[in-house]
Amino acid sequence: MRISPILLWILFPGCWAVTGPGTVHGPLGGLVTVRCQYERGYKDYPKFWCRAGPLWCSSGHIIETPGSEAEVKRGRVTIRDNHTLSAFTVTVENLKLADAGTYHCGVERTGLLDLRATVELTVSPAVHTSTSTGRPPATTEQPSGAASTPITLSMSSNDTHALSQLSNVHFLLLFVWKVPIFLCIIWILPSLGMDRNLRKQD
Structure with a gap:
């Protein structure tokens, strides 16, 4: 009621x-x-x-x-x-x-x-926020006295392209300079041997 x-x-x-x-x-x-x-x-x-x-x-x-x-x-x-x-x-x-x-x-x-x-x-109640992984954020500072860790270097695509260009230049130099010099050496060596034989005969 x-x-x-x-x-x-x-x-x-x-x-x-x-x-x-x-x-x-x-x-x-x-x-x-x-x-x-x-x-x-x-x-x-x-x-x-x-x-x-x-x-x-x-x-x-x-x-x-x-x-x-x-x-x-x-x-x-x-x-x-x-x-x-x-x-x-x-x-x-x-x-x-x-x-x-x-x-x-x-x-x-x-x-x-x-x-x-x-x-x-x-x-x-209070609301606590946390990261999705639950792990603390990584820091860039290394504590003093800590052992040094190996550093891994990575190359970008520009560095790889530069290295490939250097190898191409080396390949061209091989044909332009080294191959002719090698052929000249091969051609000169027999003639030097013949000259030595002629001198011994004289």
């Missing part, structure tokens, strides 16, 4: 006197700020932040103001009221995964039910 808003207002007057963001989100290790609004008539009342329990707050208030605009800090949580804006802010630093859950931001009333708004806090 659904209870109408009018019936809720009659049973719990002032239940909409405090409004909050409903849901807030923060990164792991970061911070989150929650802003809750209240009606002007409650500016001098203490404002609080607590973790929601089965009925109201579990384990009391995490932090609360003394009813003034003075900032209050307790551990990783800070609260500050602004009477001009009729709003107070709660900041949670160094967020942990355990901080995720349901909270109440509200106005404390002595002898009466506290006025509160429910806020759901979510914390996202």
